[in-house]
Amino acid sequence: MATYLLIWNPEYYPWDDIADAAQEIKRKRVFSWGWSTGSRKSIQKGDRLFLIRLGKAPKGIMASGWATSDVYPDTHWNNSQTQKEALYVDIDFDRILVPGIDRIINIDLLENHPVLKKKYWHPRGSGSEIPDDVANELEEIWKCDKDNNRNKSKTIDRENVQSAQEIAEKLLPDAKLRKNILHFLSNAICYANELRADNWNINLDKNGKFIRFNVGQEYCITIYKKYSLVLVLKEVLNFTEAASVKFQGHQGKKKIISSNLRETPDCLAKVPDSVGCLVSHEHIVNILPSLEEANRRFIDYAIRNTKITPLMRRTHSPGLTAYLSQVLSSRTPDPVYTAIDDDYREQEQMEKEVRKLSIHDLEEKIKNANRCIESSRLSVTVLKFERNLYIAEYTKRKANGICCDCKQHAPFISKSTNEPFLETHHIVPLAQGGADTIENTVALCPNCHRKRHHG
Secondary structure, three states, X not given: OOEEEEEEOOOOOOOOOHHHHHHHHHXXXXXXXXXXXXXXXXXXXXXXXXXEEOOOOOOEEEEEXXXXXXXXXXXXXXXXXXXXXXXXXXXXXXXXXXXXXXXXXXXXXXXXXXOHHHOOOOOOOOOEEEOHXXXXXXXXXXXXXXXXXXXXXXXXXXXXXXXXHHHHHHHOOOHHHHHHHHHHHHHHHHHHHHHOOOOEEEEEOOOOOXXXXXXXXXXXXXXXXXXXXXXXXXXXXXXXXXXXXXXXXXXXXXXXXXXXXXXXXXXXXXXXXEEEEEEEOOOHHHHHHHHHHHHHHHHHHHHHHOOOOHHHHHOOOHHHHHHHHHHHOOOOOOOOOOOXXXXXXXXXXXXXXXXXXXXXXXXXXXXXXXXXXXXXXXXXXXXEEEOOHHHHHHHHHHHOOEOOOOOOEOOOEOOOOOOEOOEEEEOOOXXXXXXXXXXXXXXXXXXXXXXXXXX
16 A cells, blocks of 8 residues: 545635535545546555645645545546546545644644655645655654544533533443532532632533532632542541542642641642542542531632632533532522623733734724724623723823823823823713724823713
């Protein structure tokens, strides 16, 4: 069996229905088609074929298949040369990537890889042979890329109950065990929600490797395939050694695992006296009741003394709480997050990046926006108006440190930006339907800003 390289140049042959071909492979595992072999006549039935996209970017390997015929002549594929014949081979494609949507094996990798670079990847015509060592290496890379894309395509939808069910059953295949662990988890969630409904989340890992319940900024219960990790307070735990439990703590960045509670350092710096209990699923049903009170004391402290981050709030999995409610026949709540004007850390970081842009870049960002960037509303327990940072920075930059109302210099220099401190104000308030546009925005000193609102 030999391996050959066929060429697709979209400048000469537009493959308009390539996405349909890729979908057919997903449905039927094969897409059958004929392809030009250039002047190559030696391709035989059973040979391995790779298809490379050349011409316009992106360039690279984007399909593979097997020859299902020997080479044969037929009408030329180029409509301007129908009086001529071209050579073809029939192919059963086993994989097609859609350039611009899927990630193909880029031409840069082909030309710079220590093995692949032995082959010239810009042949003049279709049908060049790929040496065996290069073909073997290409197959390995092609296979790894397929596995990565398969894993990527199976990432979990946190909103979906079915996804939650699939992962729960994958991690906890035994139905009785699953119900026991999920009942413990749901009880912990309900307890935390009664204390503070806005300071916890339940996170379904995007790759399906774990389920994690977080309280404040700290992880509280994590369910893996073979074991679970439950955070507790040491002083409340009613045992110091157990054959079926390992204790987890940290010394700096080093993780410490011990069978003796007294020898285990605190697990979390922000929760004094905390320790993780690693429990094998073989023994967990008998152990969970003895962890419940100590876990609740952990929740008491963490939910009152640490604060959930904006990122953690966004990764909450409502599909999982809905699944818990179904499987346990009792309601597992979702958190209720209250929006505030600014999530300060994220806002400050974004503003730093915006301040690096030139006035021209700001104009381009605004000009090229997909819409006349009006404020969008995020519905949680209140309405939060998301302001466009480019417009805000542009307005301040054009004001050049002068208040647009009183025409005086800004009253002080900001410590965080080292620039004159002005605030942006919407002439027609966003809450009254005003647009988040340059024309509806002015830069004001704090005094004039307050006057606009309250004067």
